[in-house]
Amino acid sequence: MVSILGVGLGVAALLVVQTVMNGFGEEHRLRIRESFGDCVVIAKSPIEGPDVLIARLKADPEVISASAYTEGPALARRGAFSGVAFVRGTDPLATDQPVRQYVVAGSFDGLDDGRVILGIGLARTLRVAVGDKIEVWSPVMAEQAEKGKAPLPASLEVCAIVRTGFTEVDDRAAIIPLRRFRELWSLGERAHGVTLRLKDPANAVATAARLNVGKAGLNFIPWQEIKKNFLEAIRFEKTMLFFLMFIITLVASFSIGSTLFSAVIRRTREVGVLVALGAQRWHLVGLFGVQGLLIGALGTALGFLLTWGILYFREGILDLINSLFGNGDMVANVYQFSKVPLHYDAMDFVVAAAFTLIVTTVAGLVPALWAAGRKPSEAMRDA
């Protein structure tokens, strides 16, 4: 029973960590796609007449939507507080604006030529809230000042504040309408790039490569490439955690080995009698090996059940941990996730079950082979 519980806990630890890590990975991948698009089209210089390109891209069956964007650094200031803003010009009327769901104050729909949406970090730096006004100085204004002109900064009212969970976005983002950006940056009708939403984001690498064909000077970057290092880090983290959990399960299997070994020792006399009655070596190996397999199977089933239970009640468990250690809601504060994310991967369950069954069967076979190798006369005498 203790062995089954040990295996169950090992399997549950392995699967809970894997499933939550998968969840975090999936959530981060989604954030990357929502923040940067499924695919970004950029060029060495601003794209002339992006509407023609957008129309062509929209005609592709894999493309759901395409919209031009502009971006560039600017100085943002309010009174004595200032900061570097990474301003993004976007179409406020575009239907798919994922940033809408990250609005924590104000309203996205309030965005117009006189308004701006700020990342929460930048808003804190400037000490502003919704309704406050900030001044924005673009590099073009600095150039004008160099030529002796006296440009006035753009005065924009904060209409919304967003929190995406990406520090580099939240600490610097300032979103204004595309038209206003072009005006402040003197871009004319040009755009810095085009973001695409694809039907099958998982296949973005292939789609981007296909779309790029015949479009010299343009570079189609799928979302997997945009934050490649970050995604690699998540994958590496998952692999390392799997390795650690693997050791936990291995430790549990050693406990099975020792339990079965003591069971064999305890039953030394019976083992001797069985041999005296004609039991073959494989009988004993089968008997104790099957016991190991059974412990593994029941432990795996228990592990699956525990995994489901822990994940089902994960919010309550997390609340308990937070209340015990006083860390506040880490998931919300650090990761900006409303709840602990999950992503069930069938392969994780298959691997965990196969691994556990193999290890527990082997752990059962070792004492079985020892028992089978003993002389029955010794076994009966030692008992």
Add this chain to the structure above:
Amino acid sequence: MPKVVLQATGLKKSFASPNGPLAVLRAVDLVVHAGESISIRGSSGSGKTTLLQLLGGLETPEGGEVFINQVEQGLVTPRKLLGHGVGFVFQNYQLMPELTALENVVLAAKIIGRSQVEGKARELLQLVGLGDRLRHLPSQLSGGECQRVAIARALINEPAVILADEPTGNLDETTGKEVMKLLLEVVAQRQTALVLVTHSREFAEKASRRLVLAGGVLSSA
């Protein structure tokens, strides 16, 4: 002349001791015929149990050979035929504590691959006077009853020879006599050979041939 069911020639066995190897059996020869009962007496440590274990294949001799008669296969070494050609009756019964009397008898048959033996097991338990104790665990039986179960278990596979190691050693005098009487009766009735190791002169006298093990050699009593 009845056929030979067990044949041992030049059996040797020694055990390690602080003063070097201690020879327990020097050159034991023994021939057992079908239906014959042989008693082997000897002082403690003379090697009676060791001899029995060598005969039954539970120990490996350092020298010599043991063969058990099997009609179809000729003489075959006992290790290969544990459970088939040899039936054991141990001093302390050696029953499986979690199994009932019936299950203990059935197990001995099932372990060598025989099936449909429950009826026969019931019959044998009936024969040893335990027809009403089939579902009792060893812990619910007296010592004499446990030994009766052990005798039924030894008979279930119709062995050529039963090797009994002090079968009455753990029993009181009256029960011991009853068990011994039963054992001799059933082997005689079934024409099964019996090799009986015992301290008791009285029980030894009941065998058709009486031997003494002394100095590592068997001789007639």
